Amino acid sequence: MSAVSSWLPLPANTGFGPDALPYGVVGSRVVVPLGDQLLDLATALARVDGTLARLVDRPTLDPLLAAGRPTWDAVRTTLRRMLTVDTPEHRRAVEAALRDPGPSPQLPFTVADYADFYSSQQHATNVGRIFRPDAPALPPAWKHVPIGYHGRSGTVVVSGTPVRRPRGVLGPGRYGPSERLDVEAEVGFVVGTPSRLGEPVPAADWREHVFGVVLLNDWSARDIQSFESRPLGPFLGKSFLTSVSPWVVPLAALEPAFVDPPAQDPRPLDHLQPAGPALDLTLEVRLNGQLISRPPAAALYWTPAQQLAHLTGNGASLRTGDLYASGTVSGDAPDQLGCLLELTRGGQDPLRLRDGTARAYLSDGDTIDITATAPGPSGTLIGLGAVSGMVMPAE
Numbered sequence: 001m002s003a004v005s006s007w008l009p010l011p012a013n014t015g016f017g018p019d020a021l022p023y024g025v026v027g028s029r030v031v032v033p034l035g036d037q038l039l040d041l042a043t044a045l046a047r048v049d050g051t052l053a054r055l056v057d058r059p060t061l062d063p064l065l066a067a068g069r070p071t072w073d074a075v076r077t078t079l080r081r082m083l084t085v086d087t088p089e090h091r092r093a094v095e096a097a098l099r100d101p102g103p104s105p106q107l108p109f110t111v112a113d114y115a116d117f118y119s120s121q122q123h124a125t126n127v128g129r130i131f132r133p134d135a136p137a138l139p140p141a142w143k144h145v146p147i148g149y150h151g152r153s154g155t156v157v158v159s160g161t162p163v164r165r166p167r168g169v170l171g172p173g174r175y176g177p178s179e180r181l182d183v184e185a186e187v188g189f190v191v192g193t194p195s196r197l198g199e200p201v202p203a204a205d206w207r208e209h210v211f212g213v214v215l216l217n218d219w220s221a222r223d224i225q226s227f228e229s230r231p232l233g234p235f236l237g238k239s240f241l242t243s244v245s246p247w248v249v250p251l252a253a254l255e256p257a258f259v260d261p262p263a264q265d266p267r268p269l270d271h272l273q274p275a276g277p278a279l280d281l282t283l284e285v286r287l288n289g290q291l292i293s294r295p296p297a298a299a300l301y302w303t304p305a306q307q308l309a310h311l312t313g314n315g316a317s318l319r320t321g322d323l324y325a326s327g328t329v330s331g332d333a334p335d336q337l338g339c340l341l342e343l344t345r346g347g348q349d350p351l352r353l354r355d356g357t358a359r360a361y362l363s364d365g366d367t368i369d370i371t372a373t374a375p376g377p378s379g380t381l382i383g384l385g386a387v388s389g390m391v392m393p394a395e
């Protein structure tokens with residue numbers, strides 16, 4: 001696949017060129033980031049395709065998500081043509097729609113149901129060793145199904161929303177602010193096309209249902225989580241907040257990042273095949289601006305196709321706006337671990353920061369930024385933006 005170039009001047013090495021074209025909502029308008037600017041999508045499309053323009057002339061991506069893959073492809077193809085084929089009509093349409101960045105991005109779609117998986121073998125093994133040192137590191141079902149839990153969609157927020165340190169039961173007779181607030185660097189998948197109740201979605205059909213990808217921080221209170229989760233959970237240890245990046249990157253933009261997933265042994269059950277691709281995203285986690293980890297999503301054992309097939313394998317239906325996440329992304333190397341629980345080995349080995357302080361878990365005032373890029377065509381980069389949040393003291 002070769003990179004396309006735009007007649008529109010864009011900064012060198014921008015992750016938001018004509019091969020990226022993610023979607024978000026800013027100022028109650030559906031926008032596409034282009035270099036350092038935003039394109040008002042309905043305004044741009046209005047001059048070339050009124051039907052597509054009306055679909056995005058809303059303060060949310062919801063109608064676009066519900067419209068299905070042929071329409072997703074039509075919007076993307078039309079927009080790419082406008083940006084790459086230099087005609088007076090295209091110039092007029094695009095230039096009339098360009099905006100300066102303006103206010104902060106909003107949550108771009110209505111989150112329906114939210115589920116979070118546990119698909120990194122490295123993460124599951126590390127956490128098992130820390131939480132259950134006397135048991136086998138991987139739970140017995142781990143290599144047979146993509147393990148997950150259903151989360152709380154109403155507390156999914158957009159990047160930039162502060163995280164209030166949660167209170168909870170930290171142990172017998174102890175209710176108070178969490179002392180072990182952590183992050184989980186994850187990849188989230190946004191469902192567009194719904195499915196029928198009682199009809200599992202075949203793994204091969206995942207791209208008919210999944211619209212695109214966000215970055216996700218599954219904030220986790222390890223003390224609340226470890227006390228409540230024997231045996232059910234996670235419950236309140238994670239439901240207080242989940243943050244997502246503002247740009248939903250369509251799967252079509254990530255095709256150059258499709259790679260073979262790790263070998264799976266034992267052979268997955270038939271309904272979890274074909275596995276489909278893993279995504280070659282390199283995440284970066286920063287604590288107060290300091291890079292602390294580079295988790296590789298390509299290393300995830302279970303794929304997004306298998307997660308979706310499993311999620312619906314009992315006949316549970318999908319709704320437009322469903323969000324499911326990979327689980328913490330961790331690689332083999334010490335600088336590829338996607339949460340502080342692993343990076344500090346359960347708090348025993350605190351991170352040394354450049355300002356001379358140390359962290360076992362997050363302090364009030366700390367900021368976490370998770371960013372990622374994907375390989376685009378011909379050595380270009382596809383930007384996924386960032387999911388950020390600052391820790392506020394407990395109420």
Ligand code: MN
Pocket residue numbers: 116117184186218327328
């Ligand atoms: Mn998680």
